[in-house]
Amino acid sequence: xxxxxxxxIVETPTYEWTGPNDFFASxxxxxxxxxxxxxxxxxxxxxxxxxxxxxxxxxxxxAAFQPLQTVKKACPGQSNGSISITPSxxxxxxxAYQWSNGAITxxxxxxxxxxxxxxxxxxNGCDAKSECDT
Numbered sequence: 001x002x003x004x005x006x007x008x009i010v011e012t013p014t015y016e017w018t019g020p021n022d023f024f025a026s027x028x029x030x031x032x033x034x035x036x037x038x039x040x041x042x043x044x045x046x047x048x049x050x051x052x053x054x055x056x057x058x059x060x061x062x063a064a065f066q067p068l069q070t071v072k073k074a075c076p077g078q079s080n081g082s083i084s085i086t087p088s089x090x091x092x093x094x095x096a097y098q099w100s101n102g103a104i105t106x107x108x109x110x111x112x113x114x115x116x117x118x119x120x121x122x123x124n125g126c127d128a129k130s131e132c133d134t
Contacts, residue, residue, distance in 0.1 A: 002030040011046035091122040
């Protein structure tokens with residue numbers, strides 16, 4: 001998160017953020033930044049003529065997030081197991097799911113015993129990898 005405070009002016013200025021991968025935002029503060037790189041803010045004062053700029057460098061994702069999971073073990077020789085996933089609050093929806101068995105669904109249902117690993121990618125490109133479940 002980048003939290004900006006502007007003091008000493010009565011009217012609200014205009015904000016223009018630019019950054020990596022054609023990033024643009026017109027908000028005062030930035031949340032959930034995941035793309036590393038330099039972000040530049042141009043604060044344009046209400047008269048439209050005066051402005052100031054500064055930059056901040058984001059080194060890595062804001063926070064690592066881990067999925068919370070509920071596992072129902074399959075009975076031997078049967079396809080009655082399941083894994084249910086709830087992404088933690090640190091990730092930013094929508095999420096993309098990639099399971100080691102090729103599935104791209106949030107949960108796995110009617111699965112046999114075996115090892116199942118999951119990578120979740122949030123909208124900002126931050127990845128979370130689950131413990132592999134057997």
